[in-house]
Every structure is written in C-alpha cells, then in structure tokens.
Amino acid sequence: MKLSSQQAPAALLAAATAVLASSSSASDLPNSACGCVSPPASHLFAAKLPLPVCPADILDKCTALTKAGIANVLTPESETYKERTLTYWSLTSQLTPWCIVQPTTPEEVALAVTTLVKETSCEFAVRSGGHFIWPANNIEEGVTIDLGLMSGTVYDEEKKLARISPGSRWGGVYGALEPHGMTVPGGRASTVGVAGFLNGGGNSFYSARKGFACDNVVNFEVVLANGTIINANANEHSDLYQAMKGGQSNFGIVTRFDMQAFEAPKLWGGVVQWNKTATQQAIDAHVDWVTNHDKNINDSAIVFWTYQPALKDTVIITSLVDTQGHAAPPAFDKFLGMSGNLSSTLRTATHKELTDELEQPAGYRDIWWTGTIKNDRKVYEKVLELHDELTTFMAAQSPDGDFITQAMFQSIPTVLSRHSEERGGNVLGLDREPDNVIMLLFTLAVNGEAQERVAREQMRKWGDGTMEFARGVGAAVEWQYINYAYDYQDPLTSYGEANLKKMMDAAAKYDPSGVFQTRSPRGFKVSNRSGYKLN
Numbered sequence: 001m002k003l004s005s006q007q008a009p010a011a012l013l014a015a016a017t018a019v020l021a022s023s024s025s026a027s028d029l030p031n032s033a034c035g036c037v038s039p040p041a042s043h044l045f046a047a048k049l050p051l052p053v054c055p056a057d058i059l060d061k062c063t064a065l066t067k068a069g070i071a072n073v074l075t076p077e078s079e080t081y082k083e084r085t086l087t088y089w090s091l092t093s094q095l096t097p098w099c100i101v102q103p104t105t106p107e108e109v110a111l112a113v114t115t116l117v118k119e120t121s122c123e124f125a126v127r128s129g130g131h132f133i134w135p136a137n138n139i140e141e142g143v144t145i146d147l148g149l150m151s152g153t154v155y156d157e158e159k160k161l162a163r164i165s166p167g168s169r170w171g172g173v174y175g176a177l178e179p180h181g182m183t184v185p186g187g188r189a190s191t192v193g194v195a196g197f198l199n200g201g202g203n204s205f206y207s208a209r210k211g212f213a214c215d216n217v218v219n220f221e222v223v224l225a226n227g228t229i230i231n232a233n234a235n236e237h238s239d240l241y242q243a244m245k246g247g248q249s250n251f252g253i254v255t256r257f258d259m260q261a262f263e264a265p266k267l268w269g270g271v272v273q274w275n276k277t278a279t280q281q282a283i284d285a286h287v288d289w290v291t292n293h294d295k296n297i298n299d300s301a302i303v304f305w306t307y308q309p310a311l312k313d314t315v316i317i318t319s320l321v322d323t324q325g326h327a328a329p330p331a332f333d334k335f336l337g338m339s340g341n342l343s344s345t346l347r348t349a350t351h352k353e354l355t356d357e358l359e360q361p362a363g364y365r366d367i368w369w370t371g372t373i374k375n376d377r378k379v380y381e382k383v384l385e386l387h388d389e390l391t392t393f394m395a396a397q398s399p400d401g402d403f404i405t406q407a408m409f410q411s412i413p414t415v416l417s418r419h420s421e422e423r424g425g426n427v428l429g430l431d432r433e434p435d436n437v438i439m440l441l442f443t444l445a446v447n448g449e450a451q452e453r454v455a456r457e458q459m460r461k462w463g464d465g466t467m468e469f470a471r472g473v474g475a476a477v478e479w480q481y482i483n484y485a486y487d488y489q490d491p492l493t494s495y496g497e498a499n500l501k502k503m504m505d506a507a508a509k510y511d512p513s514g515v516f517q518t519r520s521p522r523g524f525k526v527s528n529r530s531g532y533k534l535n
C-alpha cells in the first residue's frame, strides 16, 4: 500500500495510539510555575488537546527551572541570551523564547525536560548548532533548551570512537580528531551543528564510502521524556537506534554521539567557480559524474548555480573533493575540462580546512526546498530555466537587490545505501531506490519579512514546477531530505510506509506521553505530518 500524504494508514495510527493510551506517565499536577494544569494522560497529542498557554510573566515561566536547580537559565535581558539568539544561522530562526536553558550535563538536560513537563504546561524547543533553516530549533512562546554549553569531542584511541557532545560544531570535531590522524563523516561547512545534522542523516564528502553520517554513529546517549538516560545502539534499544538515524527530534534529546572514526590522510579539493556560459558543460559533467559515482566512491562532486548580488548575475560553482588526497583524479576530468573558469581553490588540505571554506553567508532570512530526481539532463535544464525566471523576478521586485540563490545538485549513489545497510540501517528509506539519484537543494536568502513572504511563494513555484516537470518525464523520486526540507514539505512521509511505522512505534514506545510530539512540537513530527493530523 502506498502512503498518501493525505492520510495515514489506520493500522499504524492504531498501533501508535494503543501504546500511547496505555501510558500513565503524564499527570494532572497543578503547575506551580504557570498556575496552569499539565495535560492529562488521556490527552496526549496537540490535535486532541489545546494546551493552556502560560501567563505572560517571564519570571513565572522560568522560575520552575531555576527552582529545580538549573544554573543557566537566560532571560531576554541577559547579554548571553542575545548572543545565543544571534548565533542561529538563519534570521528566520532568531526567535525570542521566554527563556533559554543551557544545561551542562545529561542529568541537567533530563531535569530541564522533566521540570518543563511536570511543573509547567509550556512548550519547548531543542537547539544544538542552530543551523536548521526554519524554527524547528527555537520557539517564540515557550522555552528553548540550548545545548551550546555541552560541546567537545573526546577521542577514544582504543575503540577508535569519537565521543561527541551534542552542542558541538563540525569544525571543532574535525579539529579534535586531526591530531590523531582521524576523522568522521560530518558537515561540509564547519559551523554546522552535530546533533541536527546527525539526526537527519548527514551528507558528507565521505557519503559514497561510508553512507550517511548517521550510519557511522554506533551509540546515541538519549534523554527520554520521562528523564531516563539510555543508550541506543545495535545491542541496546536497537529499535530506537535505527529510528534516530533520520527520525530527527521525535524521540528524545541526544546528549552524546559515539561515532566510528577512521584514518584520514589530507584530502585534495576545493571550490571552483565558472562563468554561467559553461552551463551545458557543467550539466554534462554532473550527469556523467552521477552515472559513474559508484565507481568513484572516494570522491565527492557538487555543482550549483548561484545568483550573487555583488555580480548581479549567476555563476556556477563546483565543490570537488578526493578523500584519499589524490590530486585531480580522473573522475573529475569532465569538470576540470570545462571552459569559463573564474577562480579555483583546489589544493591539498585537511578535512577541517575544506569545510572552513564551504560556509554560506549567515544573517539572511532563508527559504529552502528539497526534492529528488533521477539523473535526467532534461530536469537539470528545467531547474535552471525556472532558476533564471526566479532571479529575473526577484531582481525586478527586490527593494535592495540583495538576494542569493542556489540550485544545487548532489549525487546519491546506490552504494551509499549499501553502506547504510551494512552499518545496521536507518529509516531514511533511500535503499528503495534502484538507481543513482540526485538530491536537489534550492535556496533563496533575502532581507526582511516582506521579501521572505515573496521568497516562500517563489520557492514553492520553483519546487513544484520542477517536480511537475520531472513527473512528466518519468524522472521524479518521492524522497525528501529532512535536513534541507522546509516547513511546507513532508520528508517523514517520503521515507516510505515501513520506515514511518518504525518511527511511530519508537516514538510511542520511548515517549508514551507524546512529549516530543505535543510539548516540543516544532520540527517534522511523526504525529503531525503535512497532509494529515493524528486525531
């Protein structure tokens, strides 16, 4: 049976609600901080229960946390609160919660969650690196649990494991491992956070060699909604272990990731910029690259067309990396033979150095869209035709002319999913794809809320137009990458029915009160996917 985005299979819902109904962990405790009442156990999901809103006094909402003994509770007037807010990558996520809690240990994370659940009716958000591009990681009327003080990587030499705290960023992780000659697959921009990246999959320079980054996590330490701290790995809580590899924030808060590290020589690679006159050559090179990616698993090639406000024009950028350090390997011949070269940073460098240069400018309001297509050059051409229409439209109406686009193509070879399976499997569902496919990422960065509204509309038009065309030529793939998906998309459904069931079962088993569905409702939730509501 194919799962439509309009309805959930009754069997899945029945299974999930049966476990939920048997729960008795939520109580009718009077709420000492807010004067509100916590949700009764029988009213487990937001669709059933409009939660009472806490009163407006900030002190009331956050005193429960300080009274519980949590030291770092930041209120809006504090400088650290303001600094932390500014470290969200996209302005769209720079909201103003009633307070920001900064735990320093897993036990304090547990205390924050249980206090918020038992002593208040407040909603809360969880934030690690803060790079997710819409506010799944923050909340306007509620409390944000910010894991920024839980940062650092410890290398276990004997087991070759990197034990990574959840508030870490990838640059710090690589920096800690490089003195040991080791690395892990992670973000390609060094400031990206570890936790959001890993719970959504994680596409890295090493994907064709190692699978998604999440496939290289051998153990998640997780704080559950009831405050219990457990390990999820191949032997303990293996159902949760699998669900956490792609299931984002549906099950608990991860307080440590243990990742399998491997020896890494210096890499060879960098960023090459081309005149847009090389468009047909770039399409040829990438189509060829995707076709042969299974044979070139040590290499990574991304191509994107980007409108740059300083140039008032579109240029092509290729990010080319050989993870074994071979200079200009034959796999890149077609890219390197393109004409219209504008600049190049290709050289031998460390993993960290290459990720330092792939940063994208922060400080905009960012709208993204993602989809997946088969390797069909007709779709590339359609994407770029629509991109041209979009940039012309945006330039004509943008008050300051300051907007940036990206039309990015990333190969997802079948060998990637084989690595995922070898490492215990995830819930992303890409193993269903018989062919090498292309993950599309469209981005639009603008200034101001009015332009954001325009950008949302334009982005949907671009994304919808692309998939409609792809369907017409038999090149559409239903999969959506959760780490790139915008709030109007439905990545969890795109993983397929069997994976959805695994995630719903894990959510119901490890969070029977539905705390991470209703009290921490931001993000993509198994119980609240677009197109259907659990009720």
Ligand SMILES: Cc1cc2nc3c(=O)[nH]c(=O)nc-3n(C[C@H](O)[C@H](O)[C@H](O)COP(=O)(O)OP(=O)(O)OC[C@H]3O[C@@H](n4cnc5c(N)ncnc54)[C@H](O)[C@@H]3O)c2cc1C
Pocket: 089, 125, 126, 127, 128, 129, 130, 131, 132, 133, 136, 137, 147, 166, 186, 187, 188, 189, 192, 193, 194, 195, 196, 197, 198, 199, 200, 201, 202, 203, 204, 248, 249, 252, 253, 254, 255, 359, 360, 483, 484, 522, 523, 524
């Ligand atoms: C400049 C840039 C470059 C990027 N490069 C890549 C790339 O190379 N490859 C790729 O695959 N993706 C990339 N991404 C996308 C990236 O994977 C996501 O934005 C990811 O969510 C970032 O992780 P974070 O820790 O910063 O997330 P946050 O914004 O902190 O959180 C994201 C989600 O995870 C939840 N969450 C956070 N911490 C925890 C926790 N400890 N336990 C449970 N849930 C938690 C949050 O509640 C939220 O729902 C990039 C994004 C940007 C902006």
